[in-house]
Amino acid sequence: xxxxxxxxxxxxxxxxxxxxxxxxxxxxxxxxxxxxxxxxxxxxxxxxxxxxxxxxxxxxxxxxxxxxxxxxxxxxxxxxxxxxxxxxxxxxxxxxxxxxxxxxxxxxxxxxxxxxxxxxxxxxxxxxxxxxxxxxxxxxxxxxxxxxxxxxxxxxxxxxxxxxxxxxxxxxxxxxxxxxxxxxxxxxxxxxxxxxxxxxxxxxxxxxxxxxxxxxxxxxxxxxxxxxxxxxxxxxxxxxxxxxxxxxxxxxxxxxxxxxxx
Amino acid sequence: xxxxxxxxxxxxxxxxxxxxxxxxxxxxxxxxxxxxxxxxxxxxxxxxxxxxxxxxxxxxxxxxxxxxxxxxxxxxxxxxxxxxxxxxxxxxxxxxxxxxxxxxxxxxxxxxxxxxxxxxxxxxxxxxxxxxxxxxxxxxxxxxxxxxxxxxxxxxxxxxxxxxxxxxxxxxxxxxxxxxxxxxxxxxxxxxxxxxxxxxxxxxxxxxxxxxxxxxxxxxxxxxxxxxxxxxxxxxxxxxxxxxxxxxxxxxxxxxxxxxxx
Numbered sequence: 332x333x334x335x336x337x338x339x340x341x342x343x344x345x346x347x348x349x350x351x352x353x354x355x356x357x358x359x360x361x362x363x364x365x366x367x368x369x370x371x372x373x374x375x376x377x378x379x380x381x382x383x384x385x386x387x388x389x390x391x392x393x394x395x396x397x398x399x400x401x402x403x404x405x406x407x408x409x410x411x412x413x414x415x416x417x418x419x420x421x422x423x424x425x426x427x428x429x430x431x432x433x434x435x436x437x438x439x440x441x442x443x444x445x446x447x448x449x450x451x452x453x454x455x456x457x458x459x460x461x462x463x464x465x466x467x468x469x470x471x472x473x474x475x476x477x478x479x480x481x482x483x484x485x486x487x488x489x490x491x492x493x494x495x496x497x498x499x500x501x502x503x504x505x506x507x508x509x510x511x512x513x514x515x516x517x518x519x520x521x522x523x524x525x526x527x528x529x530x531x532x533x534x535x536x537x538x539x540x541x542x543x544x545x546x547x548x549x550x551x552x553x554x555x556x557x558x559x560x561x562x563x564x565x566x567x568x569x570x571x572x573x574x575x576x577x578x579x580x581x582x583x584x585x586x587x588x589x590x591x592x593x
Numbered sequence: 594x595x596x597x598x599x600x601x602x603x604x605x606x607x608x609x610x611x612x613x614x615x616x617x618x619x620x621x622x623x624x625x626x627x628x629x630x631x632x633x634x635x636x637x638x639x640x641x642x643x644x645x646x647x648x649x650x651x652x653x654x655x656x657x658x659x660x661x662x663x664x665x666x667x668x669x670x671x672x673x674x675x676x677x678x679x680x681x682x683x684x685x686x687x688x689x690x691x692x693x694x695x696x697x698x699x700x701x702x703x704x705x706x707x708x709x710x711x712x713x714x715x716x717x718x719x720x721x722x723x724x725x726x727x728x729x730x731x732x733x734x735x736x737x738x739x740x741x742x743x744x745x746x747x748x749x750x751x752x753x754x755x756x757x758x759x760x761x762x763x764x765x766x767x768x769x770x771x772x773x774x775x776x777x778x779x780x781x782x783x784x785x786x787x788x789x790x791x792x793x794x795x796x797x798x799x800x801x802x803x804x805x806x807x808x809x810x811x812x813x814x815x816x817x818x819x820x821x822x823x824x825x826x827x828x829x830x831x832x833x834x835x836x837x838x839x840x841x842x843x844x845x846x847x848x849x850x851x852x853x854x855x
Contacts, residue, residue, distance in 0.1 A: 356639055357638070357642055358635045361770065364772050376620065377619070380619055390619060391678065415772060505790070505791065506783040506787050508624045509620075509624065510622050524767055525767050525768050528767070532767070550624070
């Protein structure tokens with residue numbers, strides 16, 4: 332039996348495009364009272380999860396069939412980062428659905444409904460046990476959620492091989508592993524964010540973040556983090572490896588703090 | 594000027610005891626779809642923060658006067674841990690207020706309003722810049738929030754010196770530091786949780802957790818984690834040190850998984 336999650340249920344009330352409000356909690360901010368990139372990523376994931384749930388193809392519905400969504404690529408561009416206790420609004424929708432992946436977009440607004448950023452993400456569905464990708468075109472009802480609506484930022488970039496200097500080396504621990512039994516997206520983002528000092532964050536503001544997930548890291552696996560930089564361009568490249576395989580690549584572009592005030 | 598946060602505002606509507614609902618998000622659960630101890634701690638801190646805010650003595654009100662709350666001790670006892678997407682209800686109130694510290698209690702209920710745990714916490718107020726403790730008795734209006742209502746678990750224990758074997762050794766990084774500019778409570782709890790394997794969590798369930806905070810760890814500080822165990826009693830002791838000072842001690846008592854079903 333290839334497909335059996337209850338997509339028919341979703342036809343009753345469709346929310347192909349919906350906005351989810353969040354308050355930036357004290358646990359989500361850094362030393363500057365500003366939301367961290369990993370907490371922002373978590374809110375994007377939560378909005379994505381909620382929207383999928385409401386439309387009948389969320390984790391709960393999929394888990395019944397031993398399927399789960401995994402993130403392949405994510406790009407985030409921000410003009411400014413909300414502060415502690417600020418309200419933010421994340422609107423999300425599916426742009427397209429192909430055989431092996433689907434694109435989900437995000438429009439991020441501040442408390443005054445002013446745009447503060449956009450994000451785009453590419454997902455695959457895998458079998459929870461075999462870890463094999465599922466053919467998304469087998470789910471006929473999914474296609475109705477493809478809105479074809481883009482966001483005004485570049486698509487998530489496919490990052491090339493880069494092996495800079497080793498900056499950290501450790502094993503995947505209990506708190507790094509999520510319900511998918513692999514290292515959670517937020518953890519990769521934290522490890523990337525940890526390559527910079529508070530002083531760096533005082534001077535620079537993140538403009539664009541790209542991350543690619545290539546292979547899973549499981550409990551106990553060794554992890555090495557490599558970093559290369561193009562300081563003139565305020566651009567940093569990351570490669571996270573485990574057992575000689577690249578698990579994840581990322582790229583961060585910063586700008587001077589003035590950028591946001593322009 | 595010693596005291597100036599607007600305690601008079603809170604006399605209009607008082608919420609000395611209030612229940613906050615939370616949904617256990619996918620980002621808050623472990624490989625077993627069960628809320629992690631650190632995520633549960635974060636929800637307790639959020640409930641505490643919300644209750645303090647609503648009563649006029651939260652972080653935002655205090656920060657205006659350069660004061661902030663810091664957690665000294667916390668004890669949590671749980672019968673069962675909620676799962677992903679489950680609704681939980683955290684009721685919180687102040688038990689007493691002394692010169693140097695105040696006790697805040699928590700009653701944790703599941704989606705059916707059944708008690709699943711209790712927690713008790715001891716807090717001090719410090720000056721954000723000098724890091725010196727403030728005399729809580731100077732805030733006359735605070736006393737009206739002391740309900741004298743206890744929880745049916747032992748008070749947070751003062752843990753004794755213990756130096757077991759070194760289990761981890763690293764430096765405090767950007768993502769470990771919170772709005773108080775020191776290592777966040779959740780991070781200590783994560784590091785403690787990381788001393789155990791998924792296999793351990795499959796067999797054992799946490800019964801009681803005690804943590805004492807003694808000195809702050811700041812960005813870049815070295816951190817060593819020591820662990821000692823009394824396996825017969827399913828009891829584990831932790832000591833987190835930085836520059837030859839003990840920053841934090843903790844104690845975890847587990848029981849066999851059957852415990853919850855008794």
